[in-house]
Amino acid sequence: MSQKKMAAPCARVASWPLLRYFSRFERTTIANSVFRPFSNSSLRRSNLRNKLAPETPRSPWTLMAAVCLQRPPVISADLSLVEQRFARLMQQMELEKSILSEHELRLLEDAERLRRKQADEDEDDDDDERKEQDIVLTQDLEDEWERKFKTFRPAPRNTDDADKDLSSSGRLLSDSLVLLAEQQVGSDKLWLLPQAQWRPGETLRHTAQRALDSLAEPTIKANFLGQAPCGVYKYKLPKAARSDTSVGAKIFFFKAILTPDTPTNAEPNAALMWLNKRELQRFLKPAYMMKVERFILSP
CATH class of the missing domain: 1.10.287 (Helix Hairpins)
Incomplete structure (x- = not known):
């Protein structure tokens, strides 16, 4: 009689539908940690969610690198x-x-x-x-x-004739000069520090070197001062030219010094100018000049 009573619960469990049995088992903590659900509907939902998920949006800012190339003073300044x-x-x-x-x-x-x-x-x-x-x-x-x-005939300190040629690096020997290049920005031509747009796969330091190599003056040789930028300038495009993928540009500046063995320009180059800190204000925009003058070395 006792055996029949003990077998009755087992018989009721055995008579349950298979789906009902596993659904009760899935609600337990042990089952959730050990067994996977037998239904693959969750897997299909996960794959569908990944397909419909939007890709990581691309930055609307264009990355660029510029070079602040300086020619240090060649002679000492006149005494007061x-x-x-x-x-x-x-x-x-x-x-x-x-x-x-x-x-x-x-x-x-x-x-x-x-x-x-x-x-x-x-x-x-x-x-x-x-x-x-x-x-x-x-x-x-x-x-x-x-x-x-x-x-003995010392080299002349007065270089009035050479000072008139803004494209010559041999002007203003007692002052520190900075190289500017005329570059196309949108529909305008502006005087800026030599710059280039960053390309995927290269560092900003390599971009700055490429900007210097792209100039039409092959005799320029420079030593970069470090691998990290010394400043950054950010500007936005006009509202009519903006889009969801293009808002403006971020320019990272790198410092470089002209090597002493670099010869002066033999012929005038209209696309380049060597200017001191005072002359830069005539050609650079105020917001751009405010960022540049922070890291210009001047005597």
């Missing part, structure tokens, strides 16, 4: 009146506190030997011959220095 007075004062103090050099001491010794010789003081013949030779050699040395000094 106060600096000239201070320089003369330091020279006078150095002269008063200085001691005689070896050449000056040798000249005094030679002059003393000559005086003693003229006074017919007793001296050995060998000593007289050596001293006479020393005096002649010392005087010859000074004469040689004087001859070289008279033939």
